[in-house]
Amino acid sequence: MQNLLKNGIAITGSGSAVPSTSLENEVLTQLVETSDEWITTRTGIRQRQLALPPESLTILATDASKQAITAAGITAADIDLILLATSTPDDLFGSACRIQAELDATKAVAFDLTAACSGFLFGLVTAAQFIRTGVYQNVLLIGADILSRWVDWQDRRTCVLFGDGAGAVILQANNSDRLLGFSLKSDGTQNHHLNLAYEGTTQQVTPDIHVPRGTYHPISMNGKEVYRFAVQKVPEVIDKALFEAHLTVDRIDWLILHQANQRIINAVADRLNIPDHKVISNVAHYGNTSAASIPLALDEAVRQGKIKPNDIIATSGFGAGLSWGAAIFQWAR
Incomplete structure (x- = not known):
C-alpha cells in the first residue's frame, strides 16, 4: 500500500x-x-x-x-x-x-x-x-x-x-x-546524419556458408544537419515539456542541455529567451560526452552550489537516432 x-x-x-x-x-x-x-x-x-x-x-x-x-x-x-x-x-x-x-x-x-x-x-x-x-x-x-x-x-x-x-x-x-513534464521524440529518417554503423568482415563456416564477423565503423556525423536539427527541434520539445508541466519559460531556474556544442546551447537559449546566467555549460572542459553530458553538468552545478533544492530545471538531450527529448523537474525532495 x-x-x-x-x-x-x-x-x-x-x-x-x-x-x-x-x-x-x-x-x-x-x-x-x-x-x-x-x-x-x-x-x-x-x-x-x-x-x-x-x-x-x-x-x-x-x-x-x-x-x-x-x-x-x-x-x-x-x-x-x-x-x-x-x-x-x-x-x-x-x-x-x-x-x-x-x-x-x-x-x-x-x-x-x-x-x-x-x-x-x-x-x-x-x-x-x-x-x-x-x-x-x-x-x-x-x-x-x-x-x-x-x-x-x-x-x-x-x-x-x-x-x-x-x-x-x-x-x-x-x-x-x-518530474513536472516531459516530451520524447524520434525520427529514424535522419539516422544517416549521425551514426556508429555496423561493419562486418567475412568468416567461413562451411564452404557454402560465410557469415560476418562484426565490428563497427568510427563515428560518422553530418555536423551542419545535426546543428540545424538541434536548433530547430530542441526549443520545440522544451516548449512541449513546459506545456505539460503547466509552466512558462520564465519559471525556469536553470537550463541544462546536452553538452554537444556551445553554439547550439546559445542558440537554443536565445530562441527560448533564457538569459545566460540561467544556462549551465561545461562543454569547454569535457566536450561531447554523449549520455554522460547532462548528469555530469548537473552534478557539477549542484556541487558548486548553483543548483539548490526546489530549483526548476529544464533539460534536453538530442543526437543519434535521430532522437531528442526534454524534461522539466524540480531538484531534490
Whole structure:
C-alpha cells in the first residue's frame, strides 16, 4: 500500500566521474589540420578527458554512482533498479549488471538502455514509470560513454568533439512529484546524419556458408544537419515539456542541455529567451560526452552550489537516432 501512496518522483542525489587524462585542442593540431581558435569558435570546446587503460566505462560509472548514492543518503542495498544509458558498454551484452556487482547492490535489477546522446533523458523518463507504477522505490540512473573508443582520430570533423565521462542520479518515490513534464521524440529518417554503423568482415563456416564477423565503423556525423536539427527541434520539445508541466519559460531556474556544442546551447537559449546566467555549460572542459553530458553538468552545478533544492530545471538531450527529448523537474525532495 505504501508503494501506491508514494507515486511521485524526486531526484535526490547526483555524482560524476571523468578520466584522468586531458587532451587539449593544441594537441589535436598535431593530428589533423585544425587550430585551437577554429575548434573553440565553432564548438566552444577547449579540452576533453579520455579514458585510457585500465580505466573503463564500468569504473567511471561505478564511481559516479557511489557519489550519487551517498548524496541521496541511501545505501547500495536500497537500490531496486539500475538503468545504464550508454552506447559504448565495456561488454556488448551490457555493462549495467557489472556495475551492480561492483556496487554490491544485491537486490537491484540492472539493464542497459541505448539512445545515444538522448540516453539520459530517455532513461529518466523510463525510470520514472517504474516509480510511478509503484514497482520500485529507489532507482539509480547512470549516463556514461567512452566515445574515444569509436573516434577516427584522423577525421577533423569528429575527433575534436568527443570526450569520455559518467554521471549518475538517484530517483526516489516521493509524496510530491518533482518530474513536472516531459516530451520524447524520434525520427529514424535522419539516422544517416549521425551514426556508429555496423561493419562486418567475412568468416567461413562451411564452404557454402560465410557469415560476418562484426565490428563497427568510427563515428560518422553530418555536423551542419545535426546543428540545424538541434536548433530547430530542441526549443520545440522544451516548449512541449513546459506545456505539460503547466509552466512558462520564465519559471525556469536553470537550463541544462546536452553538452554537444556551445553554439547550439546559445542558440537554443536565445530562441527560448533564457538569459545566460540561467544556462549551465561545461562543454569547454569535457566536450561531447554523449549520455554522460547532462548528469555530469548537473552534478557539477549542484556541487558548486548553483543548483539548490526546489530549483526548476529544464533539460534536453538530442543526437543519434535521430532522437531528442526534454524534461522539466524540480531538484531534490
